[in-house]
Amino acid sequence: MGGAFVAVANDANTITWNPAGLPGLRRTEFTTTYADLYAMGISQSYLAFVKPLLSDRFAVGMDWSSVGFDDKELGYSENKLNFAFGFEVHKKFSLGATLKYLFRDMTLDGTSYGKSSGIGYDVGFLIMPLKKLRMGIGLYDLGGTQVSYKDKTSETILGQAFKLGISYMPINGLTLAADFGDRYHLGAEYVLANRLSFRAGMQQDYSGDEPIMVISAGTSIKFKSIIVEYGYESHPYLEPTHRISLALQLSPAVVSITTTLIAHNPIFRSLHRYYESEPFVKVGLKNISDADLPVDVSLFVPTMMDNPHSETVTLPPKSEEEYDIGVSFSSDVLTSKKATFDNLVQPEVKVSYKQGGEAKLAQKKMESSYVLGKGKLTWSNPDMIACYVTPADAIVDKFARSFIQYYTPVLNDYFGRSNLGRGIILYDALGTHGLVYNIDLETPFLDIADDKSAFDTVKYPGDMLRDKIGDCDDLTTLYGSLMGNLGIETMFLDVFKPGAGHIFLMFDSGVKPDEVGKYFLDETEVVVLNDKVWIPIEATLVGKPFFSAWKQGSLKYNEMKSENFVNEISVKEASAKYLAGSHITPDMPMPEINGINNLLKEDIKQYGMWLEQIVYNTVGNKLDAAEDYYDAGVKYMEFGRYKEAMNMLETALNMKPVFPDAVNTLGVCYTKKEEYEKAIEFYKKALKQSGEHAGYMLNIAITHFMTGNKGLAKQKFDEVVLIDPVFAGKLDKIFGAAKASLAVNVPKGPKLEISGDLEAELAA
Known part of the structure; x- marks a missing residue:
């Protein structure tokens, strides 16, 4: 590279050229070079060793160089030992220093004439202002380097010198370099695939009558830690010089x-x-x-x-x-x-x-x-229980869907397709399946709930369905997973009262907070939270009717809430963070479903009595006038109990034959039951009793729409707008809402057929 190396400083030769480059090598290196200068028998040898010490920011080096000539009559030798160190002050700046020891000798016919030795000092600096730019400074033979002879005379053989270098890497693998001192040096190197290198350069004096330019080139090949180099230097008046180098670079892990x-x-x-x-x-x-x-x-x-x-x-x-x-x-x-x-x-x-x-x-x-193991958990963060809620598990899905599918007629006719009805069916299904609450003897929840570091054992819902026995946390996660499979949101209720640790749950009723009084007996039956109305369930009462679990869940929640000992965990929010584990439950046979089990029969009856009480509360606990029966009928209709609603409305009409609102509401019941022709008959009868009435006429339009007669439905809707312009522009919204209210996903598969005898038994 034409001797342009002060800023490059990337191998062991930096000991001589710029000791500030030593820490940047980041490796142990041995290097040796040999050349016959100008093919004149003047041998040049070089040996160097570099070693990082203590840290990657400090390194030391030592080299030996020798130039000699011996033709048996006349001999000359000059040897130099360098001891150098380099320190990286900052990742952009390094400095170094060299102590050199020189000794020379001249011989004639084997007799020494002029042995001498001396000490010199060099200093170097290396600056890296940019990632691809380096600048170097070399100060050599500070104060001049003197040698002393045997007769105690001394001589300055090397005057103080200064050299400035710069190198730049414009592209990966290519280095351009220049040095300026008593002469200028220019060079370039290209490294191919970290294996093969090509170099070229030149140097020339500044002064002199005839400045001499020396051209050089070279190449090297690397195999693992070994590098072999060849250099060629052309002198205008002398024979070219060939250099061979061998290096061993023991690179440490950077x-x-x-x-x-x-x-x-x-x-x-x-x-x-x-x-x-x-x-x-x-x-x-x-x-x-x-x-x-x-x-x-x-x-x-x-x-x-x-x-x-x-x-x-x-x-x-x-x-x-x-x-x-x-x-x-x-x-x-x-x-x-x-x-x-x-x-x-x-x-x-x-x-x-x-x-x-x-x-x-x-x-x-x-x-x-x-x-x-997969069943272990601590209660240091109760939200982590969400990782056991697996609504998408194949066994959970099969269990939930098979029971809801089979009991679709019960869900529709007795529970008004409500979330409450779905909750009843699934809870009773667990009891019928034979699930049993059993305190975990090794880690009873009651004892460990206070100890946030204790390991609890929790079963995955699919495993719980197979084992049929578990603690409160097992039953809660199972029931929560079943409800989640139907798209019903749940919240887990973590009770942290000392000595009374417990977990149960509540599910979204689907009722709006401002309608609690409309759909429930008492506010204490439910929990209003996060703009939803929740139904608390004590999962450990599995095997008993749902209404018992509901009653106990409400009591437990209200008691713990009054003492601030309950933490409501949104399963939806917790599951977004603590994602359900990728647990796969081995396939298992589903329980055989045949008829209505005793638990569900009991809950249908209790639901009927509960609803009857809500209805009686609505009418002030009296059924005297036709209006009372009408109000009762409307309430039953709101719960989807159309048979009871129609009985009440018919009683109202028997007591008061001209009662257009009752007649119209009977029509609504028939529409809900999808008996559209009969519904239209009652709407028309209501119109005869009342005269023009936008609401009754709108029901006729909606019913025609539900039958698929969209043209007639549009015509009837236009008549409604003429009577009451408030409906103008709302056709799509009204018809869409009507269709959505009846849209039900009816699962395919076996379903219960409610016989007259069964219906009579449930009504008893």
């Missing part, structure tokens, strides 16, 4: 793992999807190289992974920073044989990268962690 911190210890298998959505470990990485360095960081957690989780990170040059690394577990993390057991494991972090074309690896064992 990346080290300084710290590792796992975000979760112990590790709960059931929270694996939550862990996968958050940073899992924090890894401190140190890069001592001078360039951006892409590295692959991998994490392996035994028993939870088949293969390590890997991420690519780019480390800034000369940096020491912490990085958040995620995690991805094996697909069988909850289903493998190991998933049932607790394990003490030692996670491991590995960092792999390329350094000079060579693969490098840093690795570090982390602190041991407990990996707990």
Whole structure:
């Protein structure tokens, strides 16, 4: 490179050229060079050694150079030993110094004439203002270097010198360099694939009658840690010089793992999807190289992974920073044989990268962690229970859908397609299936709820359906999963009263908060929270009628709430963070459903009595006048009990034959029952009794729309607008709402047929 090396300073020769480059090598290096100068028998030898010490910011070096000539009559030798150090003050600035020892000798016929020796000093600086720009300064033979002879005379053989260098890398692999001192040096180097290098340069004197220009070129090849170099130097008047160099570069890992911190210890298998959505470990990485360095960081957690989780990170040059690394577990993390057991494991972090074309690896064992079996959990954060709520589980889905499908007629005719009705059917299904509440003898919830560090055991809903026995947390997550499968939102109720720890749940009734008095006997039956009306259920009473569980749930909630000992957990919100585990329940036979089970019969009767009380409260606990029966009929209709509603309305009409509102409401009942022709008859009868009435006429228009006669429906709607312009422009909205009110997803499959005898038994 024409001797332009003061700013390049990228191998062991920097000991002589600029000791400030030593810490930037980041490696141990041995180098040797030999040349026959100008093919004149003048041998030049060089040997150097560099070693980083203490830290990546400090390095030392030592070299020996020799120039000699010997033709058996006349001989001359000049040897120099350099002892150098370099220190990186800042990632953009380094300095270095060299102590040199010189000794010379001249011989004639084997007799020495003029042995001499002396000491000199060099200083160097290296500045890196930009990523691709370097500047170097060399101060040589400070104060001049003298040698002393045997006769105690001395002589200055090297005067003080100064050299300024600059190098620039315009593209990856290409370096341009220039040095300026007593002459100027220009050079370039191109490195191909970190293996093959090509160099060229020139140097020329500033002064003299005939400045001499020396052209040079060279190449090198690298194999792992060994580099072989060849250099060619052309002199205008002398023979060319050929140089051969051999270097051994023992590159240390430029990346080290300084710290590792796992975000979760112990590790709960059931929270694996939550862990996968958050940073899992924090890894401190140190890069001592001078360039951006892409590295692959991998994490392996035994028993939870088949293969390590890997991420690519780019480390800034000369940096020491912490990085958040995620995690991805094996697909069988909850289903493998190991998933049932607790394990003490030692996670491991590995960092792999390329350094000079060579693969490098840093690795570090982390602190041991407990990996707990799939059923383990603590109550340090009650929201974590959401990871056991699995509404999409195939067994949960099959159980919920089969019972709701079979009892669709009951849901429609007795429970008005309400969320309450769905809750009753599923709760009684669990009791009929044979589920039993049993306190976990090893970790009873009552005892451990206060201890936030104690490990509790929770079953996945599918496993609970198979085992049929569990604690309050098992029953709560199962019932919550079944309701969630139907799209009904739930909240878990975490009771943290000392000595009375418990968990139960409530589900969304679908009723608006301002309609509690309309659809419930008493406000204490429900919980109004987050703009919803919730029905509390004591899941541990499984096997008893739903109404018993509802009553107990309401009492428990109101008692604990009054003492501020209950924490309402939104399963929807908690599940968004603590995602349900990827648990797969092995297939199992579904319970045989045949007729109405005793629990459901009892709840249908209790629901009827409960509703009857609501109706009687509506009419002031009296049924005297036709208007009382009308109000009762309207209330029954609001609950979807059309048979009872029609009985009340017909009684009202028997007492008061001209009662257009009652006649119209009978028409509405028939519309809800999808008996459209009969409905229209009653609407027309109501109009005869009342004369023009926009509301009654609108019901006729809606009923025609429901039959599919959209043209006639539009015509009737236009007549409504003529009577009452307030309906103008609302056709689509009104017809859409009417259609939506009757839109029901009727599941396919076997359904209960309600016979007359069964109907009579339920009505008794």
